[in-house]
Amino acid sequence: MQNIKDKVVVITGASSGLGEATARLLASEGAKVVLGARRAEKLDVIVSEIVKAGGVATSIKTDVKSRNDVKRLVDTAVEKYGRVDVLLNNAGLMPLAPFDRLQIDEWDETIDINIKGVLHGIAAALPHMQAQKSGHIINVSSVYGHIVAKGAGVYCGTKWAVRAISEGLRQEVKPYNLRTTIISPGAVNTELLEHISQKDIQETVKKIVGEFGLSPDAFARMVAFAISQPEEVDVSEILFRPTAQP
Ligand code: NDP
Secondary structure (H helix, E strand, O other): OOOOOOOEEEEEOOOOHHHHHHHHHHHHOOOEEEEEEOOHHHHHHHHHHHHHOOOEEEEEEOOOOOHHHHHHHHHHHHHHHOOOOEEEEOOOOOOOOOHHHOOHHHHHHHHHHHHHHHHHHHHHHHHHHHHHOOEEEEEEOOHHHOOOOOOOHHHHHHHHHHHHHHHHHHHHOHHHOEEEEEEEEOOEOOOHHHHOOOHHHHHHHHHHHHHHOEOHHHHHHHHHHHHHOOOOOOOOEEEEOOOOOO
């Protein structure tokens, strides 16, 4: 695939699911990938497998709730590889529950990771990309960033916010020649559902997603598509879902 080789790509939430699949695909296409997540031991395994396969990868334990962690992640990419071409703001969680269960700590956590984590990524990458006068920020929203489902109000709120933030960013970064992409996936089989604390809801959602959830590779191909376009082409948003998903 064109335009991917040698690009320096920072990925948050790279220890499983969509982030991991993207790291592996982009590295196999010659990108230098810099992986962040909290589970350092999982990142170590992914990095060593990528390197063993001939790729270039490094990882740093990162909690996207910490703006310093995210800055260190992006700064390390620049120190190690000279630049940051792509930031994939992917880390997220989806703890579904109706409002009357008052999962207030989960509301906080979801907002801190899904929204503030994305902002921390933008804050960390923007100065480098402005100086380079090139770069690409890709933010992960969801089909739930386009609709609101009962029992998913807080999660949907965060994913709508990601789309609003991304569109605002898109309009502002023209002077720096930067591209922005929102990727809004439908159901993909990952660890995302494992973190639903409400066991009755988890069971129901697992049953539904289990019927038609896509492989994370589907997402990785969307990222590769956006990155591989010629520099003058800004893929502003990709919305995709399993063919069987309503
Ligand atoms: P996973 O649970 O498999 O992956 C989530 C990733 O985010 C993990 O690598 C996890 O790593 C990381 N993460 C979570 N919290 C933090 C944190 N505080 N700091 C750093 N990293 C963190 O789920 P997915 O791959 O499915 O999710 C990736 C993104 O895709 C999310 O934003 C999700 O909302 C979105 N999405 C997923 C869909 C799906 O059907 N799977 C559909 C639509 C959107 P660690 O625990 O090691 O920190």
